[in-house]
Amino acid sequence: GAVVSQHPSRVICKSGTSVKIECRSLDFQATTMFWYRQFPKKSLMLMATSNEGSKATYEQGVEKDKFLINHASLTLSTLTVTSAHPEDSSFYICSTLAGVNEQFFGPGTRLTVL
């Protein structure tokens, strides 16, 4: 399957700062990438679908001005959490779409906002 990396794996920041998370498709040109958020003991919650060269499509209830997504190349998508607050603390995971419906996930980024 496709190999996906994320950076950083863990980040701790102060409330009010912005944090950028990178998602890279290492061996596959990813036209479409997905960003998820996962709370403890909860399912993956799709935040947005990122398409290379166009604006991301956000799920209902996800603030696009708070969670900025950029997919400027076929191998890189970034998620920027702007003016982060403690309630934004979570595990953020990206995935790439390969084949018809197979998604391959990155290792995740644990964000802690103090």
Add this chain to the structure above:
Amino acid sequence: QKEVEQDPGPLSVPEGAIVSLNCTYSNSAFQYFMWYRQYSRKGPELLMYTYSSGNKEDGRFTAQVDKSSKYISLFIRDSQPSDSATYLCAMTGGYQKVTFGTGTKLQVIP
């Protein structure tokens, strides 16, 4: 009613046991079914991918889909301590958006 229901567990079994993990769903449009394994603090890893009803086997893993009952299963034979993880079922109608179960935490005891 949630679109996908999955017992969160935890499920504890002795090493060597056969494990059965299950999900039920309500959306009859779902055609593609996946099982992911997620270790603690890691991203999910695709284990099995099936289309429509039937069985698929890969080593110690067998995925089963019964669309008439809206029920899918993952069987793990000869379970190993390294199989201890959370198993997520996932499904889609084929329009990219995938719906995930909440995951079942499995512990295989040596």
